[in-house]
Amino acid sequence: MSKVRALVLERQHELALRDIDLPLEVGPGMVKIAIHTVGVCGSDVHYYTHGKIGPFVVNDPMVLGHEAAGTVVEVGEGVTHLKVGDRVCMEPGIPDPNSRASRLGMYNVDPAVTFWATPPVHGVLTSEVVHPANYTFKLPDNVSFAEGAMVEPFAVGMQAATKARITPGDTAVVLGAGPIGTMVALAALAGGCARVIVADLAQPKLDIAAKYQGIIPVNIREKDIVAEVDRLTDGWGADVVFECSGSPHAWKTIMSLPRPGGVIVAVGLPVDPVPVDIASASTKELRIENVFRYAHQYDRAIALIASGKVDLKPLISETFDFEDSVKAFDRAVEARPSDVKLQIRVAK
């Protein structure tokens, strides 16, 4: 165990930037990373404000943060693709490589996954972390630490875009322009869509999304999304609909959005079961895909950022110093509609 400084959620509503003991031995196949930048995720904020997410309850002090980039400072035995000094970002979930799901290539649905900042596992809003090299990805020179720390939420969008099985030139709809909806929209565009119609109630969120070529914003306070999709697709419907709002309300009309033979990808997670109109889904023979985090997306996400096809920098609303971490979280609690992503720079 080593004593390191970290942002600790002591219990619901109580954050402290203080020293804590964390294990930092570098075993075989592991690397030690000096953390540079960490993004603030809605789940971190939710643990702060509610002390739990579903069955995951914060019973003991827990370090927050799971969207991280940094620099390799030590390399364990048998690691060949990374060396000291490499700038990297990390997948926060570590599966059992020998589980049945992992062996089938679906490590994200392995029930044995441990995930940063999910009780009782500590997160990485701290100076250093030890992580499996296989889940640590080198950043190209033209990808900054700040962008590296955006790979995690973007990977969620990539997983959704991948599950959709986009055909080049598709038209997509994204319901919900929060951080995840926006990530999904960018991944859908990078992943082959010609146009992405983004629907939300909050104009500031739509304004940010609308700066990207190919995104068509629809403020559903002003316009009916079904009518708009109908108009924009000559009555045919969208090829893909990404449900990113998590709102039961969205499910009431969602079947009117896709074309015959189209797909709905459920990204937002409603707390309770939602009413789904199977009869309407049947008439169009819709496919409904569900996603859980991501698998095999980090290298792809980094490649799209490095090639210039995806620019996540405009989504970083503000960067806080590590010493101001609690301020960053309190700002996140405000949920300003013009904030997409807040980041904390851990490195000096």
Added chain:
Amino acid sequence: MSKVRALVLERQHELALRDIDLPLEVGPGMVKIAIHTVGVCGSDVHYYTHGKIGPFVVNDPMVLGHEAAGTVVEVGEGVTHLKVGDRVCMEPGIPDPNSRASRLGMYNVDPAVTFWATPPVHGVLTSEVVHPANYTFKLPDNVSFAEGAMVEPFAVGMQAATKARITPGDTAVVLGAGPIGTMVALAALAGGCARVIVADLAQPKLDIAAKYQGIIPVNIREKDIVAEVDRLTDGWGADVVFECSGSPHAWKTIMSLPRPGGVIVAVGLPVDPVPVDIASASTKELRIENVFRYAHQYDRAIALIASGKVDLKPLISETFDFEDSVKAFDRAVEARPSDVKLQIRVAK
């Protein structure tokens, strides 16, 4: 117009075997078929008992029946793959070949489809019918008219099995052992499943299904289906779950049945929206497929019957003479649990 004898639904609750005028001119690309055998479908019975199905209302007298086999008696201009004397069965739905859906190969979801015995389109419980040759399929010598008239309901099972994208050796669950559930189970077995676990409340239905090798019956009055699937799959879950009951109740526990990365195929159509647990579907990254009738399944269904892989004969519970058509419908209304399919032999 020609005057022919037919089973006419005059209005709700009133059937008559009487003469009616039907168009029997054989245009280009069409064939005339002397009807031999017609199966009684749940939808035929529902029009009889309720006078409507959803938006489709019987306002005028309508000939019933859409599961038919017969003999070609006249061939229109340009038809090359059929000749007089060919024994055939027919798809009851005729799409617009130039619609967008048809051109994409999904003619079943073409909104312009006309379908036998769906108001205001007449069915085929009559002596002769004229039909597009492209939707008329030759029966091999070893496939009887009775089996030919079973192709239509079996095609529904084939569509479900196709949408599931079965991997050879899959384990499937079928919820609901009615005629469609049984057809789905047989199509799933023929389509690559090693085992199909069929769940129902009615023991006589399960007994019929259980006669087929590879089907494992589970009476859900006696056993918990989730526990049974868990036991039979060593805690992993089923690769494919076919929901054929149409019961909202089934959707409450369905997410516990598939394995991580598995698929649910919704075949049964609940009248109202059903509660779907998206969060549980997400954890396993399930795919949910919806089916609507069938497309491109007739030749495949016939090939499986002809090769001996699928034996539908045990599902024909009783055959009525044409003169006893009303009796056949009244028997169908009884809904005896041991009845799978009743047929009417139109030919003498």
Added chain:
Amino acid sequence: MSKVRALVLERQHELALRDIDLPLEVGPGMVKIAIHTVGVCGSDVHYYTHGKIGPFVVNDPMVLGHEAAGTVVEVGEGVTHLKVGDRVCMEPGIPDPNSRASRLGMYNVDPAVTFWATPPVHGVLTSEVVHPANYTFKLPDNVSFAEGAMVEPFAVGMQAATKARITPGDTAVVLGAGPIGTMVALAALAGGCARVIVADLAQPKLDIAAKYQGIIPVNIREKDIVAEVDRLTDGWGADVVFECSGSPHAWKTIMSLPRPGGVIVAVGLPVDPVPVDIASASTKELRIENVFRYAHQYDRAIALIASGKVDLKPLISETFDFEDSVKAFDRAVEARPSDVKLQIRVAK
């Protein structure tokens, strides 16, 4: 029949801009289009220089040209999605909608397809043409006629990108930087690839391709493509390899380019069978896809151009007046490495 001015290939080596009788009646489901711009395709040039392509021999005078855009001037009965004045581009191949391949959604492999400027079918280097409305596509206001006439060759690239089943963030290799190779590279980028490595011997072609973000040019006179792909993919290999050179030589080393589980899409057509190393393809479990023209790509191609994701304008090397059509063809025969696409403006 109507007498119209057209570029006629009288026989091998002999072109004439002269009057010719063409059928211009507008039947049901058809539209008449005033041609505006026509691209010169390698196949047009090949008929000019060789008088035939494989089994297709020019025995009678034939109008050339099949990459066309124009304006609707007359609309046949039953056409609802087009009106007089609409700016459009057209698919040159017309299938039999009732053929087995067409009904399955693969109209491009229907042997009954008739294709513009493929003997004995006339092309469209003329003032007007009558065409099925279903194969005529409206151009958005921000897509020019010149771009509209590029949709045909771009659709070939789209078909290849679609068959590849690109996963977002893939790395592709394109062998051959001719017009088709370049179209494939752009479609692959628009269709989800992060990077496309384009290999050719001709530096001017690579220079044109390299202007697009995401394209990495490799001059195979100077560098070994296998070593380059290895270096750029950290020894893993490319996700997709598009063979667009049609050279038997390319097939000798192609198996070294894809990653395990990767795909090769054969776009270039070698005249004779090529040696394929099945044993190496097996070791990596490669998938090899073949493409033939395109199906269902025009609307998708237009959507990508309209949204700004694909810019084909830099590929139009020079535009000729209709009166200079023969000059355009003689320039095409030169095959300047800096020429990608030559176009002829038919409209005044």
Added chain:
Amino acid sequence: MSKVRALVLERQHELALRDIDLPLEVGPGMVKIAIHTVGVCGSDVHYYTHGKIGPFVVNDPMVLGHEAAGTVVEVGEGVTHLKVGDRVCMEPGIPDPNSRASRLGMYNVDPAVTFWATPPVHGVLTSEVVHPANYTFKLPDNVSFAEGAMVEPFAVGMQAATKARITPGDTAVVLGAGPIGTMVALAALAGGCARVIVADLAQPKLDIAAKYQGIIPVNIREKDIVAEVDRLTDGWGADVVFECSGSPHAWKTIMSLPRPGGVIVAVGLPVDPVPVDIASASTKELRIENVFRYAHQYDRAIALIASGKVDLKPLISETFDFEDSVKAFDRAVEARPSDVKLQIRVAK
């Protein structure tokens, strides 16, 4: 190291049943299995007759055999799904679970795989072996050891059938009725095909295959396979063609066998590159799949055998006692056309 009795290939042409030192410590995640039955594979025989296969050369004495079933006699730490006394069969290839290919779910194309009886790795024609529990599969009570030892070659057929992505009711062609061709044919039938047309020159092999319902034998000494497939599919072609002969000759006409949009699965491995007619493959937009051993097929193969859908027992031509192992190999060298699989019973 423990001294055990084994069938050792001392060098090319020289087999000995003798004692040899093998490592039999049971580490974590491992199980020790008492071998019961081992099948003789063509590769075992090839090492015997040629001393090598491609780059794999027998430089040191090596135990042969990799198609094995037996009984668990010891269970290592952490193994939960197996216990002493379980009857099992084993995958002979062990990948690195942390390789890139393994993590993607394609462990069979992991270059780090070690495979029984592939120099310098010993095989299992011996009394006991220690193996990873994850690659050891429990046999149901109704699956014999002899059938268990057939799972390995059948898994090759399963991999081919899986890669084909069979649609229920497909018609397949298998070129070559050797052991692998026959396994592929049975897997294709179990995996959803209605009919499998099997082509070979050797009538005894065809006679064995023809005993299975759904297999149509074609002796290509007597009949033209292209004409036969044409006749049996009404001129449309086969949905899937499995090339299992490994003969360059087969590749000359193979493009005439599939339907438009069909698939060729290359199972047989020609020593040298074969001439492939890309132009013909293009006209039909064929997909060509390549397979390498198998991944994730053992549990599926066992499920199909246990459910009664696949009966491999008729393919076991003769069983030898362990003491007669050399005789078994000498009989295999004879390559009698009526021999499909020879097995050796190691257990007393």
